[in-house]
Amino acid sequence: MDTLAQLRAGQLAGIKRLDLSCGLSEFPQEIFDLADSLEVLNLTGNALSRLPDDLHRLTRLRVLFCSDNAFTELPACLGQCAQLSMIGFKANRIEHVPGTALPPLLRWLILTDNCISELPAELGERPHLQKLMLAGNRLLQLPASLSQCHQLELIRIAANRLTELPQWLLSLPRLAWLAYAGNPLESEADASALDATPNIPWSQLYLQQRLGEGASGVIHQALWEQPSQAAQNVAVKLYKGSMTSDGSPLHEMNACITAGQHANLIKVEGRIVDHPQAQAGLVMHFIAPSYRNLAALPSLASCTRDIYEDSTKFSAVVALRIASGIASAAAHLHQQGITHGDLYGHNILWNAQGDCLLGDFGAASFHATSDSFETRALQRIEVRAFGILLGELLERIESGLSAEGRELLEDLQTRCCQPEVLARPGFAEIGRELQGMESLPVI
Incomplete structure (x- = not known):
């Protein structure tokens, strides 16, 4: 953690990231001395309620964290920051989000745990929007303009006041991770x-x-x-x-x-x-120590993609066993009326034999077990998350996979990720295909 004294003494010249958490109630003007280099500014855990109108002077600023402060409005000055793509204002007291506060390159927006009841239509006019965190607010609906956000892959809208999931949301071509628990629209737990x-x-x-x-x-x-x-x-x-x-x-x-x-x-x-x-x-x-996480959490740069160690490699048999196990777990959850909501490598434990466990139900939501457009769409959104995981496994297979076997797995991965949500296979079908591949000599 950097210190205010270091900043004021000019000792931080040239840094790309600045972290200040020291009870600030005013934005330190000395931060502007870092304008030629500063890319990530973390002011989380202070007592700030406003930012300077000329924040855009930080011309290289890409990431801004202001969580756990005292903002009641998302600062309009953010919209003038030409390179700003990630904004985090979790756990403030924000009630108002002006459309002018949304920068043109916005990719990742975190407004978790605030007091927001309405979002501006301009949110749907940010074509790079990929990750949207809105849990713990007072939203009654989402702006219909979000239907234009065809790059949106992850959205968290749990613990709001939503009475329905709009059809356009369930039809977004790249949406893979959706959490909506704790809204009136959600089905009850068993x-x-x-x-x-x-x-x-x-x-x-x-x-x-x-x-x-x-x-x-x-x-x-x-x-x-x-x-x-x-x-x-x-x-x-x-x-x-x-x-x-x-x-x-x-x-x-x-x-x-x-x-x-x-x-x-x-x-x-x-x-x-x-x-x-x-x-x-x-x-x-208790899980045996031989199990380890398949991947690490996404980084600021990767946004919605897990980080794998370079040493993470599999045989075809092990990769197929992991894929089959996770598909089976997801099929089971869907039968219970649960979407996992966070089907990712970082939530999977595995061992050298390919035994695997899907954990972390923090983004899980309940849905009806009866067949409907909404149920099928919710399940196939999760199928896209599995398709992304399958692609990550495929990239790391180093032995035992023939050209025919790779073609079969790549075809399945493509169908799981296709933009037409309801055209994707369900997990029962995916499981059957993977089990069939296990018996083929081509794998």
Whole structure:
């Protein structure tokens, strides 16, 4: 983290990224001294309520973070920043978003956890818009102009006041990741599954090392000591309870439970009760250390695409097993009336044999299990996410794949990603095709 003293002393000349979190209530004018180099400005965690009208003097500025501040309006000066493509104003008190605040190259907009009830029509006039984060606001509808955003791939609209998903949204040709939980339009979770989940007293759990932390909670390894039984290694996820970019963590917990059991999902052992701070949590099956994440989260530059290590390579057999496992898990979820909403490599654990687990239900949403345009469209939007994953696996197969086998997989990948949403195959069909390929000598 850079310091205000360093900035004022001229010690940061030439830097491309500046991070300042020191209780600022006014924008430091010394930032303009960095105009020849500054590309990323992070002012998260201050007390700012306005930005200077001449912000456009930062001619190289591409990324601006102003989350956890005191803005009540998205600053209009942003619209004059010619190179600005990513804007983050999460957890402010924003009520008004002027159309003039949206820069021409806008690609990624984060307005999570604010007080916004309406968005400007100009949002749909930003042709590069690819990622839109709007969870935790007061939106009653989305601007119809968004139907023109044919590059939009990820949208988070959970925890708003939407009563319907417009048909144009479900028909966007590149949309792959959609989260809409916690709106009046959403179907209810399966109450029988929630009621049948065992309650596990906090007193039976002994936390050990931390395994990881995400936007919605912290995961620890733990010992579960039940009366008259041997202690069992488990994973404990304690939810933070605050709004994330995907939606409500408590909704995520319900989705995990309702998903039920499947070989390619992490088993839920039960729900924690009697936590001393009344914190919500789940006890889950402990995953062997041989499993690792398939990919890392997208970067600022990749936007909606995961980052893979150069060393991540597969045999055709392993890649096909991963693809089949995830397709099977997604088919199971859809049968339960759940869309995962975040079907990505970074949410997949795998081992050297190709065993895999789909995790992180933070963006999951419930939909009707009856057949309808909306149900089919929601499921086929997720199919496009799978098609992108399949393409990433294909790029990393280094052995065991014949020319015929590659052609079959590339054809399936193309059909999963085609722009006509309802023309994509469903996961049941995808699973059958992948299983058929496993028996072919060409793979």
